[in-house]
Amino acid sequence: MRFEEQREPGPERRGSGPVPAAAPRRSDATRGAILAAARERFAADGYERATIRAIAREAHIDPSMVMRYYGSKEGLFAAVLDVDLRLPDPEALDRGDVGRVLVGHFLDLWEENEVLTAMLRVGVTNAAGAERMQGIFRDQLTPVARLACPDPEQAPARAALCASQLLGLGLTRYVLRLPPAVALHRDEIVAWLGPTVQRYLTAPHP
């Protein structure tokens, strides 16, 4: 069930000219505030415990507004989870260094905002969330694997291996917060996990 840009029917576009970039509305600020608050609550509490009321409170608006703008809790959640991993262009990558680059990139993603934390927290308990995660990793990580690995046919498996290590890192460090995992420095993590990912992508099938 994909969430469609669901607005009240706005005024018809007038004139021709360039598309007016979806005429901004007074409520866009509220929409944004809801989305930000939702991301935060979902990341901190998971799907069930992140209540619409709590999200609304954090966004300083009434719970009913959340419903009006996003249709339902599921709709809001779908809007939050429009994740773009922004993986580097595989064509432009140095084949010998993909592993370290990917690990570094994922560390940046996890620390940039809570969207990955939210995705993982929800994906683990919510079927729709898990499906969404499947899609994200299939569509965004597999192409990288396809260009980096010796046999394109093995790309999905190799991407899954990478996902297991990269998600495992996020899980232990940012979700469960195992103290030794939190204490590791960025450079150490890249040095330890980089070669692992590199091997999963480029080494010959064992």
Place this chain on the structure above:
Amino acid sequence: MRFEEQREPGPERRGSGPVPAAAPRRSDATRGAILAAARERFAADGYERATIRAIAREAHIDPSMVMRYYGSKEGLFAAVLDVDLRLPDPEALDRGDVGRVLVGHFLDLWEENEVLTAMLRVGVTNAAGAERMQGIFRDQLTPVARLACPDPEQAPARAALCASQLLGLGLTRYVLRLPPAVALHRDEIVAWLGPTVQRYLTAPHP
């Protein structure tokens, strides 16, 4: 908040002789059924969505019985999560093969029953669950690392690295069920992840 063996005050132990192994009760079957059902529900649904009512229904008893025997939902959950990873004795391990052995052992654990799935599903959304997971991995995995790695002082960090890969495997294969991760054969997984864990444990600090 540790869950204490909480029974109604039973009859005093009579006679001396060997400890009578906590005189069995008629209700032990029910207790067991509740525990099994709880493990199943927690594993399938996570903490919030695994309702006491659903657990009771699955155990074919009344919800109030769950409360009487386990005090509260938290108490039941604590009883479910008494996890023993049964890691092999590190003394007796072949130093050159720890990685493969550990990976194989964890695969067995995940497939043996749903207790690890339950632990992960709950640990991700529930603070008490996360703490419990921290304890389990700290107390059970770190000792193995201490004996396998060159510098015992690095044991916690190396154990965390192993945990990241081992939990990542469980996450992608058994919780999120990413299709390519599910499709991998046991031997392939051991062949791919074994060397990784081996390196995290025994390789010199990079």
Place this chain on the structure above:
DNA sequence: TCAGTTTGCCAACACTTGTTGGCCAACGCC
């Protein structure tokens, strides 16, 4: 100025949750 739309809040709904207390039947010991 004034009608129509947009933005927001309030109060309520139907429902589910964990939890409690009371009641009844079956058991086990004298």
Place this chain on the structure above:
DNA sequence: GGCGTTGGCCAACAAGTGTTGGCAAACTGA
């Protein structure tokens, strides 16, 4: 047999959930 103990169910509670409809204020375009 009789009687206390145990095992079990039923009905209810207070609290919290997602969701809805109506109504007032603010804005917008003519």
